[in-house]
Amino acid sequence: MCIFCEIVSGNIPARIVYEDDQVIAFLDVAPTSYGHTLVVPKQHVESFLDCPEELLDHVMKVAQELANRLKNNLNCDGINVLTNVGEA
Structure with a gap:
């Protein structure tokens, strides 16, 4: 099971900021910036x-x-929205 599936299933604790029937959003445990949030299906x-x-x-x-x-x-200066695919 992937780490995100473990979070969705509740096997790994997370600081959840949003959840509905399709999506969960939580704060990153090693944030690269203040407010770093992951939004995953x-x-x-x-x-x-x-x-x-x-x-x-x-x-x-x-x-x-x-x-x-x-x-x-x-009150941040901007927002970055990105995705990572693979090891690169």
Whole structure:
């Protein structure tokens, strides 16, 4: 089971900031910046490259909503939204 699936199942604790039936968002345990939040689908996918389109749309909608909240609440200069695929 991947680490994100372990978090979704509750086997690994996380500081959850958002959750619905399709998505979970939580603070990174080793943040690269203040407010570093991961937004992941509850359904296991290898990456956004193979995520079903409807689910990917929902993940991005949630990411947008959370990014706006972070920008407003943390008074930050900007927001980075990214994905990592593979080892590179």
